[in-house]
Amino acid sequence: MPERVIRGRRVENDVWQAIGQPHGDATQPLPQGPVLVPLAYWREHRDLLAARRQPIGVWLAPADDPAAIADDLGRFSVVAIHFPKFTDGRGYSTAALLRTRYGYRGELRAFGDVGRDQLFYLARCGFDSFKLAPHHDPEAALASFTDFSVRYQGSVDDPVPLFRKRAVAGRIAR
Amino acid sequence: MYRYDSYDHALVAERVAQFRDQTRRYLAGELTDDEFRPLRLQNGLYIQRHAPMLRVAVPYGLLSSRQLRMLAHIARKHDRGYGHFTTRQNIQYNWPRLEETPDILALLAEVEMHAIQTSGNCIRNITTDHFAGVAADEIIDPRPLAEILRQWSTFHPEFAYLPRKFKIALNGAEADRAAVLLHDIGLHVIRNASGETGLRVIVGGGMGRTPIVGHVIREFLPWRHMLTYCEAILRVYNRYGRRDNIYKARIKILVKALGIEEFARQVEAEWEIARKDSPAIITQEEFDRVAAHFEPQAYESLPEMDASYVQSLADSRSFSRWAERNVHPHRRAGYASVTLSLKKTGVPPGDATDAQMDFVADLADRYSFGELRVSHEQNLILADVRKRDLFALWQAAKSQGLATPNVGLLTNIVCCPGGDFCSLANAKSIPIAEAIQRRFDDLDYLHDIGELDLNISGCMNSCGHHHIGHIGILGVDKQGAEFYQVSIGGRQGNQAALGQVIGPSFAASDMPDVVAKLIDTYIGERHEDELFVDTVQRIGVAPFKAGVYGNAKEVAHA
Numbered sequence: 203m204p205e206r207v208i209r210g211r212r213v214e215n216d217v218w219q220a221i222g223q224p225h226g227d228a229t230q231p232l233p234q235g236p237v238l239v240p241l242a243y244w245r246e247h248r249d250l251l252a253a254r255r256q257p258i259g260v261w262l263a264p265a266d267d268p269a270a271i272a273d274d275l276g277r278f279s280v281v282a283i284h285f286p287k288f289t290d291g292r293g294y295s296t297a298a299l300l301r302t303r304y305g306y307r308g309e310l311r312a313f314g315d316v317g318r319d320q321l322f323y324l325a326r327c328g329f330d331s332f333k334l335a336p337h338h339d340p341e342a343a344l345a346s347f348t349d350f351s352v353r354y355q356g357s358v359d360d361p362v363p364l365f366r367k368r369a370v371a372g373r374i375a376r
Numbered sequence: 377m378y379r380y381d382s383y384d385h386a387l388v389a390e391r392v393a394q395f396r397d398q399t400r401r402y403l404a405g406e407l408t409d410d411e412f413r414p415l416r417l418q419n420g421l422y423i424q425r426h427a428p429m430l431r432v433a434v435p436y437g438l439l440s441s442r443q444l445r446m447l448a449h450i451a452r453k454h455d456r457g458y459g460h461f462t463t464r465q466n467i468q469y470n471w472p473r474l475e476e477t478p479d480i481l482a483l484l485a486e487v488e489m490h491a492i493q494t495s496g497n498c499i500r501n502i503t504t505d506h507f508a509g510v511a512a513d514e515i516i517d518p519r520p521l522a523e524i525l526r527q528w529s530t531f532h533p534e535f536a537y538l539p540r541k542f543k544i545a546l547n548g549a550e551a552d553r554a555a556v557l558l559h560d561i562g563l564h565v566i567r568n569a570s571g572e573t574g575l576r577v578i579v580g581g582g583m584g585r586t587p588i589v590g591h592v593i594r595e596f597l598p599w600r601h602m603l604t605y606c607e608a609i610l611r612v613y614n615r616y617g618r619r620d621n622i623y624k625a626r627i628k629i630l631v632k633a634l635g636i637e638e639f640a641r642q643v644e645a646e647w648e649i650a651r652k653d654s655p656a657i658i659t660q661e662e663f664d665r666v667a668a669h670f671e672p673q674a675y676e677s678l679p680e681m682d683a684s685y686v687q688s689l690a691d692s693r694s695f696s697r698w699a700e701r702n703v704h705p706h707r708r709a710g711y712a713s714v715t716l717s718l719k720k721t722g723v724p725p726g727d728a729t730d731a732q733m734d735f736v737a738d739l740a741d742r743y744s745f746g747e748l749r750v751s752h753e754q755n756l757i758l759a760d761v762r763k764r765d766l767f768a769l770w771q772a773a774k775s776q777g778l779a780t781p782n783v784g785l786l787t788n789i790v791c792c793p794g795g796d797f798c799s800l801a802n803a804k805s806i807p808i809a810e811a812i813q814r815r816f817d818d819l820d821y822l823h824d825i826g827e828l829d830l831n832i833s834g835c836m837n838s839c840g841h842h843h844i845g846h847i848g849i850l851g852v853d854k855q856g857a858e859f860y861q862v863s864i865g866g867r868q869g870n871q872a873a874l875g876q877v878i879g880p881s882f883a884a885s886d887m888p889d890v891v892a893k894l895i896d897t898y899i900g901e902r903h904e905d906e907l908f909v910d911t912v913q914r915i916g917v918a919p920f921k922a923g924v925y926g927n928a929k930e931v932a933h934a
C-alpha cells in the first residue's frame with residue numbers, strides 16, 4: 203500500500219521518497235520520481251539534481267539552518283522538516299523562519315515522529331503537509347486541526363494576535 | 377481581577393475537551409506512555425509516588441473567593457481533603473485519579489481556571505509580586521502585563537516543545553519580590569530618565585542544579601515590546617538550547633556557553649528583524665482593556681490609624697506580635713495587607729485543608745473584597761483589609777490555625793513536598809521542617825533571632841528555593857541514605873545571592889542541632905539589629921563552619 207500524507211487537510215497517497223538518513227542511503231543512486239534529499243546532498247549535487255528534470259525537495263534536520271536554503275527556495279517543490287522526536291521543537295522555529303523571514307510559499311512538510319497531537323501547533327507555524335508516524339491514523343488525525351477556535355498570539359497562519367481582534371470587535375459593538 | 381470573556385472561556389473549554397480525548401486515547405492504548413507524557417505534563421499532571429499529582433495554575437498568584445471554594449471542593453471530592461500551595465504561587469493535589477482529571481479540569485474551567493502549562497518543557501505560569509497593586513513602592517501594577525504575557529504564552533505554537541521548562545517573573549515595584557534575578561526571564565519595571573515606563577530584562581537566572589543569578593540583557597525595553605522581545609529570546613533558545621542533556625538544557629546554560637554579550641547580540645539581531653511592524657507590539661488599547669480588570673478596589677476613605685486597632689495592639693501581646701510579623705503596609709490610609717500563615721508546626725508547609733480554604737474564602741469575602749493571593753513563600757495573603765478589622769480577622773484566623781505569627785522568621789519555612797510525595801526526591805523535606813519548627817517553638821527567642829529565611833528542597837531541582845535561603849537545606853543521597861547539605865548566605869530580592877555550602881552533609885536527626893549551632897554563632901557574633909544573613913556576609917562562612925563542625929582543622933579533613 204502506498205504511504206499516506208495529509209496535504210491541504212486531506213489524506214493522499216505520498217509520491218515523495220526521502221533519501222539519506224533516516225530513510226535511506228545517500229550513496230545509492232536516486233530512485234525514479236520525486237525525491238526529498240538531505241541538505242548536505244542538495245549542496246553537493248545540486249547540478250545533478252537539476253539535470254534530472256524531476257520535482258525536487260529538500261529536507262532539514264533539527265539543527266539545519268533554514269538560511270542555508272534561503273536563496274534556493276524557488277527550486278524546491280517541497281521543503282520538509284524532520285522530527286526525530288516529537289519533543290524536539292526546533293522544527294517549529296525553522297518553519298516559522300522559512301515562512302516569514304525567507305518567504306517560502308511552497309509545500310512545507312513535517313515528517314518523522316509526528317502525531318496528531320502536534321498538528322494544531324505545526325499548522326500554526328506554517329506547515330501544510332504532514333506525514334505522521336506509522337502508527338497514527340491520518341484520517342482520524344484530521345480532527346485535531348480544529349482542536350482550538352481561539353488563538354491568543356499571532357503566528358504564521360494568522361499573524362494578528364487576539365487582542366487586536368478583540369479591539370475591533372469591541373469597536374463594532376460600541 | 378481579570379475576568380474571562382467569551383474567547384477565554386472558549387479556549388479553556390476546548391482544552392478540557394482536547395485533554396479528555398487524549399486521556400481516553402491513552403487509556404484505550406492508542407497513545408504510548410512516551411507520547412502521552414508531554415501531553416499530560418502540559419496539563420500539570422505528573423505521575424508521583426502515590427498517584428498522579430495535578431498542578432493547577434494560579435496566574436500570578438491571584439484568586440477570588442469563588443475560585444478558592446472550588447479548589448476546596450476539588451480537594452474534598454477528588455483528593456484527600458487538602459491541597460499544597462507551591463513556591464510558584466500554584467496549588468497541587470497529591471491524590472487525584474488519572475481518569476478523573478478531565479472532570480477536575482472541567483470544574484476549574486467553571487471558575488475561569490486551568491492547569492495549562494503548569495509543567496512540561498514550555499512557558500510556565502507567570503509569577504509576580506504578591507503585593508501587586510497595594511505596595512507603596514510600586515512603579516506600576518505588574519498584573520496587567522502579567523496577564524498579557526499569560527495570554528501570549530498560552531499555547532504559543534512555536535514554543536510548546538522547548539529544550540526545558542521556562543519560567544518568567546515580572547516585578548512592578550522598586551523592591552524585587554518576584555525573584556526576577558532567578559528566572560529564565562525576569563522583567564523588572566523601571567522608569568527611564570525621561571519618565572517612560574519600561575522593563576529591565578534579565579535572562580538566564582535560575583536555581584536547580586546549576587544556580588545562577590541572571591544577567592541584564594537589556595537595560596530598558598519599552599513595555600509595548602514586551603512580547604516581541606520575549607519572542608526573540610525564546611526563538612534563540614528554542615533553536616540553540618541544548619537538547620542532549622536535560623541538566624544542561626535550561627537557557628542559563630546557553631547564556632553561559634555563549635557568554636551574555638554574544639547571547640544578547642543574537643537576541644537583538646533576531647528582535648531587530650522580527651519586531652518591525654509586528655502586530656505583537658502591545659497597543660495602549662489592549663493595555664487599558666486588561667488594566668481595567670485591576671482597578672483599585674472600592675476603598676473607603678479612612679484615617680491612617682484606627683483607634684480600636686491601636687488599643688488592641690496595646691492590650692494583647694499575642695495580637696501585637698502577630699501584627700508585627702503578619703500585617704504589612706498598604707498604600708491606602710487605614711488599610712493593611714495580611715499574611716495568613718500556612719506554616720503551623722506539625723502541618724506540611726504550604727498545605728491547606730478544604731475546610732481552611734472555605735474558611736479563607738469567607739474571610740476574603742468579609743474583609744478583603746473577595747480576593748486573595750498566594751505568596752511564593754507558600755502563604756495566603758488578604759491584600760486589602762481595613763485596620764479596624766484586623767483584630768477580628770486575627771481571632772478568626774487563629775481559630776483555624778492560620779495565625780502563626782512567624783512571617784519572615786525562621787519557622788516560616790519554605791519547603792517542597794520532598795520524599796513524602798515527590799518521585800524525584802533524594803530525601804524527605806517535610807519532617808525536617810517540622811523538627812526545626814519544634815526546636816524553635818519559643819516565640820520570644822524566635823523574634824529575638826529576627827528575620828531569617830529558611831528553605832528546604834528534597835533534591836537539586838530546588839523547588840524549595842534552598843539556594844536563596846539565608847539558611848538553605850538540600851536533600852542529598854549518600855549510598856541510598858538520606859542526608860542534608862546546608863548552605864548559608866543566600867538571599868532573595870534586589871541583592872539576590874546564592875548560598876555557600878558550609879561542609880559535609882548531615883543525617884536528618886542532626887538537622888535541628890545544626891540550625892541551632894548556626895543561630896548560636898550568629899547570636900554570638902551579631903552587631904545590634906544585624907540580620908543573620910548580614911552577619912554571614914560580614915564575617916564569612918568560616919565562624920559558622922567552626923560553630924557547626926567544631927575545630928576548623930577537623931573540617932578540612934572531613
Ligand code: SF4
Nearest residue numbers: 792798801834835839
Ligand atoms: S525539589 Fe526535588 S524533591 Fe522537592 S518537589 Fe522539587 S523535584 Fe521534588
